[in-house]
Amino acid sequence: MTNELAPLPQSVSVEQANAWITLAEGKNNLMQHLSAQALAMQKILIDLNKCEDYRKIDESLATYRKQHDEMVKTRKAFTSQIEKGIIQPLMAKEKEVDPKENPLYNEMANKSLQKRKEEAAAAEKENQRLRELGEFKAHVQNGWLAVELAYTKALRDKVLENYTTDLSAGVRRRIEDTTLTLDSVEIPKMEKFTASIITREEMAAIYNSIPKPNFDDICVKIGTEQVDMYRNFESDLKNKEQAIAHQKNAALLKEKDDENKAKSEAAITTLITTSEVVEVVAPKIKKSVKVVIVESPEWAKAVIAAFITNLNDLAPYIRVKSWSKLSIGQMADYLGKYATDTGDSFAGLQLEELEKLAFTKHQNQLI
Amino acid sequence: MIVSNIKYHRDIPFDDYLKMNGVSFSSLKADEFIPSAGSMLGSKVHTYINEPEKYDYSDAEMVIPIAKELRKHLGDSFTYLEKEVAVTADFQHNGMLLKYKGRVDLLKIGRLVVDIKVLSGSLVKAVERFNYDKQLSGYCLGTESPIGLIMAFNKLSKKVEKLIIKPDPTFWEYQCVRMGVPA
Numbered sequence: 001m002t003n004e005l006a007p008l009p010q011s012v013s014v015e016q017a018n019a020w021i022t023l024a025e026g027k028n029n030l031m032q033h034l035s036a037q038a039l040a041m042q043k044i045l046i047d048l049n050k051c052e053d054y055r056k057i058d059e060s061l062a063t064y065r066k067q068h069d070e071m072v073k074t075r076k077a078f079t080s081q082i083e084k085g086i087i088q089p090l091m092a093k094e095k096e097v098d099p100k101e102n103p104l105y106n107e108m109a110n111k112s113l114q115k116r117k118e119e120a121a122a123a124e125k126e127n128q129r130l131r132e133l134g135e136f137k138a139h140v141q142n143g144w145l146a147v148e149l150a151y152t153k154a155l156r157d158k159v160l161e162n163y164t165t166d167l168s169a170g171v172r173r174r175i176e177d178t179t180l181t182l183d184s185v186e187i188p189k190m191e192k193f194t195a196s197i198i199t200r201e202e203m204a205a206i207y208n209s210i211p212k213p214n215f216d217d218i219c220v221k222i223g224t225e226q227v228d229m230y231r232n233f234e235s236d237l238k239n240k241e242q243a244i245a246h247q248k249n250a251a252l253l254k255e256k257d258d259e260n261k262a263k264s265e266a267a268i269t270t271l272i273t274t275s276e277v278v279e280v281v282a283p284k285i286k287k288s289v290k291v292v293i294v295e296s297p298e299w300a301k302a303v304i305a306a307f308i309t310n311l312n313d314l315a316p317y318i319r320v321k322s323w324s325k326l327s328i329g330q331m332a333d334y335l336g337k338y339a340t341d342t343g344d345s346f347a348g349l350q351l352e353e354l355e356k357l358a359f360t361k362h363q364n365q366l367i
Numbered sequence: 368m369i370v371s372n373i374k375y376h377r378d379i380p381f382d383d384y385l386k387m388n389g390v391s392f393s394s395l396k397a398d399e400f401i402p403s404a405g406s407m408l409g410s411k412v413h414t415y416i417n418e419p420e421k422y423d424y425s426d427a428e429m430v431i432p433i434a435k436e437l438r439k440h441l442g443d444s445f446t447y448l449e450k451e452v453a454v455t456a457d458f459q460h461n462g463m464l465l466k467y468k469g470r471v472d473l474l475k476i477g478r479l480v481v482d483i484k485v486l487s488g489s490l491v492k493a494v495e496r497f498n499y500d501k502q503l504s505g506y507c508l509g510t511e512s513p514i515g516l517i518m519a520f521n522k523l524s525k526k527v528e529k530l531i532i533k534p535d536p537t538f539w540e541y542q543c544v545r546m547g548v549p550a
Binding site: 271276 | 441442443444446447448475478479481514516518529530531
């Protein structure tokens, strides 16, 4: 170890170095002085242990308080030099560029916010389009299911009508004639889709990509069912009423079964189709609600009333170390945070919505 | 890959499913899996949605809103999907046979497999990290379903995210070769 001082860095002048040495010396002297004073004051109190005269006790306590005031004054005289000479000039630089106060920073933050809003609006528009495309796809898929179901039902109704008419008249029509009647059953139309964003071209592309039901096959299938039904015509003729009731019941069961299958298929198709939509991710904008401050006793009363009314629900938002120091301004802040999450409002208080860039607390990363 | 001998097992308690013979996606990951608060929350949401009679209402303040949100997205399909169906099947590739087993959250046999998840972040990142696409591929192959759907609740964004999975047999073919026995 050597007592020699290290050479001064080039950025430190001799005057500056001397000032720091004087400061260190001053601090040490002050510490010595204050320590001695603190000991002397403690002695005043210890000496009072054996004293029973309240006049003398009061006199000593007054001396004690006076000496404490002197200590504070002496200490402040020294630390105020540090405050003025060191802390304030350094903090001034911080303040110059403080994000909360720097006008250029705020201008840029507002610019970013504005751009984010524009992008978010564009993303929302695009997402609406994508969702509508998905909805249209589900509409066509489920539409064809509904058409198939309705067509099958219409064909079965026709078969039942033919059979009932023939049984009632006691005359069996020729198979060729029955096929002709089925051919006359019209294919129902799909429900119309009202598009608000997507184009006719986009709709056409989706419509053409989804296979239609094979209506000829459906007609042939029901025609076969009809042929099967007519196999028992002679037997049913012997007991027309019961036979007709039986056929109506059987048709009803088939119809319900088909309906259930179609409902299940439609629900699953909708789930798949809507899940296929990959939405564009919009930039995030943090929105928060704040209680508008009005400097009036009525406003203060309204804040206190809302705070007390909602105290249980406000619990997660309240961050106080000391309840005795809870201010009305803090109550208003907590109400604002609560309103941000819940959308609630409070009697007698005006709320305003704020939009800002959201940064993570610890890493200052944009959310 | 050839899939055969498909069998569905309904109303089987989870513990009994674990004892069933077969290799599942979870069993392949068993060494890495340590139940966390997050995965336990996911289990509770599953139970509340699919087997409500078994849910004890613990953490209900979190479980119920998540379940509600997931049910909203499932829509009417929830009525028509079978719940908690276990499946066993033989996966065969290059002459090697793997006994597969899986337990599907929601199923329409031959049509759709739905897997419900509760995640602490985005679904896409979780799929990359935990290979959920391979898990769903196993379910789809084992149930002959052409489409898998992961429906995840993202706890961070508090939103439901969905991802369609088209089954890819590659991972399971590799497992046949790695862990299978000669067919």
